[in-house]
Amino acid sequence: MPIRGKTFIADFSRLLVADKPFYNPAMPTIEIKNLSKTYRVYQKQEGLIASVRGLFHREYREVHAVNDINLTVEEGEFVAFLGPNGAGKTTTLKLLSGVINPDQGSVEVLGHVPWERENEYRRKFALVMGQKNQLWWDLPAMESFRLNQHIYCVPKDEFERTRDELCEMLNVTSLLGRPVRELSLGERMKMELIAALIHKPDVLFLDEPTIGLDVVAQHKIQEFLKAYQQEQNNTILLTSHYMKDIEALCKRVVIIANGSIYHDGSLEDIVDQFSGDKIVTLQLHDDRSLEAISKIPNLIEIDAPKIKFRVDRDGVGRVLSQILSEHAVDDIVVEDPPLEEVISNVFSQAEEKGRREVETHS
Amino acid sequence: MAWAGMNWGLFKIIYRHTGEIGLDSGWHEHEFFIFLGTIWIINSLIQTLFMANAAEFSELIRTGNLDFALLKPIDTQFLISFPRINWSQLPNGILGVMLIAHSLSELMQEREIYFSVFSLPAFLFFIGCGAVVMYSVMICLASTSIWFGRNQNLYNFWFYITNFYRYPMEIYQRSGVGMALWGTFTFVVPILVVSNIPARILAQPLGTPWKSWEWGLAAYAIIGSIWSLMASRWVFKRALKSYRSASS
Numbered sequence: 292m293p294i295r296g297k298t299f300i301a302d303f304s305r306l307l308v309a310d311k312p313f314y315n316p317a318m319p320t321i322e323i324k325n326l327s328k329t330y331r332v333y334q335k336q337e338g339l340i341a342s343v344r345g346l347f348h349r350e351y352r353e354v355h356a357v358n359d360i361n362l363t364v365e366e367g368e369f370v371a372f373l374g375p376n377g378a379g380k381t382t383t384l385k386l387l388s389g390v391i392n393p394d395q396g397s398v399e400v401l402g403h404v405p406w407e408r409e410n411e412y413r414r415k416f417a418l419v420m421g422q423k424n425q426l427w428w429d430l431p432a433m434e435s436f437r438l439n440q441h442i443y444c445v446p447k448d449e450f451e452r453t454r455d456e457l458c459e460m461l462n463v464t465s466l467l468g469r470p471v472r473e474l475s476l477g478e479r480m481k482m483e484l485i486a487a488l489i490h491k492p493d494v495l496f497l498d499e500p501t502i503g504l505d506v507v508a509q510h511k512i513q514e515f516l517k518a519y520q521q522e523q524n525n526t527i528l529l530t531s532h533y534m535k536d537i538e539a540l541c542k543r544v545v546i547i548a549n550g551s552i553y554h555d556g557s558l559e560d561i562v563d564q565f566s567g568d569k570i571v572t573l574q575l576h577d578d579r580s581l582e583a584i585s586k587i588p589n590l591i592e593i594d595a596p597k598i599k600f601r602v603d604r605d606g607v608g609r610v611l612s613q614i615l616s617e618h619a620v621d622d623i624v625v626e627d628p629p630l631e632e633v634i635s636n637v638f639s640q641a642e643e644k645g646r647r648e649v650e651t652h653s
Numbered sequence: 654m655a656w657a658g659m660n661w662g663l664f665k666i667i668y669r670h671t672g673e674i675g676l677d678s679g680w681h682e683h684e685f686f687i688f689l690g691t692i693w694i695i696n697s698l699i700q701t702l703f704m705a706n707a708a709e710f711s712e713l714i715r716t717g718n719l720d721f722a723l724l725k726p727i728d729t730q731f732l733i734s735f736p737r738i739n740w741s742q743l744p745n746g747i748l749g750v751m752l753i754a755h756s757l758s759e760l761m762q763e764r765e766i767y768f769s770v771f772s773l774p775a776f777l778f779f780i781g782c783g784a785v786v787m788y789s790v791m792i793c794l795a796s797t798s799i800w801f802g803r804n805q806n807l808y809n810f811w812f813y814i815t816n817f818y819r820y821p822m823e824i825y826q827r828s829g830v831g832m833a834l835w836g837t838f839t840f841v842v843p844i845l846v847v848s849n850i851p852a853r854i855l856a857q858p859l860g861t862p863w864k865s866w867e868w869g870l871a872a873y874a875i876i877g878s879i880w881s882l883m884a885s886r887w888v889f890k891r892a893l894k895s896y897r898s899a900s901s
Contacts, residue, residue, distance in 0.1 A: 389723065390898055391897055392894055392896075410726040410727065413725065414726045418720070418724055423720070442727055
């Protein structure tokens with residue numbers, strides 16, 4: 292067989308594989324213990340004089356990007372990381388993928404320590420970042436896929452099968468030959484996903500994969516991820532600021548704020564725990580009733596003949612039965628407040644808690 | 654190319670004033686131009702193969718895109734060292750070959766030059782050693798971007814360092830400062846050895862057979878290449894430990 296460049300690279304990379312056969316499937320897929328990462332950040336005042344002063348005397352501030360995190364994720368789980376900007380979500384994902392080293396704590400993913408960067412581990416996971424591009428900018432995505440095929444040593448027929456499957460699921464087969472720079476953001480994101488999945492990773496880290504995408508593209512990617520995860524039963528960690536992503540995909544939600552885990556549970560848990568209210572919408576039969584009820588506390592809006600108000604979770608039954616006994620009501624809707632609202636409450640509570648902790652420490 | 658021409662012109666002028674650089678060192682005009690050609694070849698190899706890649710590496714660090722190189726299950730140093738070949742730097746190497754060929758033919762008319770079947774392979778081998786050492790220096794320089802965040806001075810530093818390996822080592826062996834420079838660039842960063850040995854193989858400034866210290870130096874060139882490659886690998890790994898990625 293003639294020796295070609297690509298084959299050589301594949302063989303070369305195979306040579307570099309360090310085999311570590313031990314992995315006990317009974318162990319959790321991801322186990323994080325007391326993980327901490329602190330950045331020292333140079334504080335610079337504005338202006339030229341401050342710049343000169345900075346040459347001699349530098350002031351630093353410590354940023355606890357990740358602060359004593361403990362987390363266990365089992366095989367096949369789809370977990371969402373939720374938190375305000377700068378909460379430490381991306382840093383956690385970078386630690387898990389071994390891109391950066393921690394200051395403290397231990398992590399095992401599939402039995403490997405990520406920052407040792409063993410090739411065997413790197414063959415088993417993928418990281419997709421919505422804000423960054425890992426495809427060749429000037430070449431068609433196809434070329435990047437091929438490069439990944441060789442880097443990850445995927446046999447040719449398996450590669451072709453996976454690629455065609457993924458392209459079909461995401462409906463991008465016709466775009467394979469187009470240079471990446473000419474793709475739309477949504478199309479490019481789909482290509483990024485395919486590039487990351489060519490080697491069928493057991494663990495997938497997705498950092499805001501739907502950022503900046505329109506509703507249709509977002510929905511498409513959600514559907515894809517859902518179907519893909521069900522089919523492959525791989526473990527996925529996802530960060531996103533879109534509640535729709537999380538509602539559609541994740542049973543388990545981990546809220547991170549100020550580098551610490553603030554809550555770990557299902558979405559319903561969060562709503563139950565952090566939102567004490569229900570939102571009730573009534574459609575009333577006559578204006579007289581509307582006027583009478585409009586004096587109710589916690590009124591949200593009146594859009595005759597509809598009225599919308601907030602009721603304490605425990606008081607829903609009592610309030611409704613009272614209204615029903617006095618007025619004629621055509622329709623009743625009782626719902627949870629919008630998820631965005633609940634989460635934003637949780638975030639501000641978490642930030643408040645973090646601030647208090649800092650104050651008591653200092 | 655213009656730079657190569659100026660370089661050549663400058664030494665042409667210098668040799669109007671003197672017959673030899675360094676007393677009894679044997680670096681007469683033709684011998685020296687063989688040396689210069691050798692430097693051009695090594696420089697052009699480095700600039701063709703690694704220069705753009707090293708600059709790109711600094712940029713990857715600054716933008717945080719090194720993340721993706723670190724994820725791939727192949728050696729990271731291998732991955733960042735070879736992605737691009739800058740063909741436009743090759744002509745200087747070809748000029749170097751031409752200069753060597755010309756000077757060698759002139760030299761052979763003046764005195765006897767001894768060649769064996771091993772001369773050319775040995776010359777190429779030590780050119781290779783030279784490329785290895787210079788590559789290591791470049792990787793170390795580029796790795797410092799991890800600590801400094803930004804490293805626009807890569808090309809400047811490169812110029813300062815290569816300034817020292819562009820001359821026969823005899824020119825340093827006169828004064829205390831010179832000896833210190835010679836020691837540094839021979840034993841700490843062995844760039845002097847790897848430019849001097851291949852040139853000595855062809856130019857034979859002290860005639861044949863080689864003196865015993867010349868043999869010793871050749872052996873040291875090999876050890877130096879291995880040691881600098883190991884050192885650069887250590888620096889690279891050390892630097893990656895401090896890598897902090899960038900905002901995303």
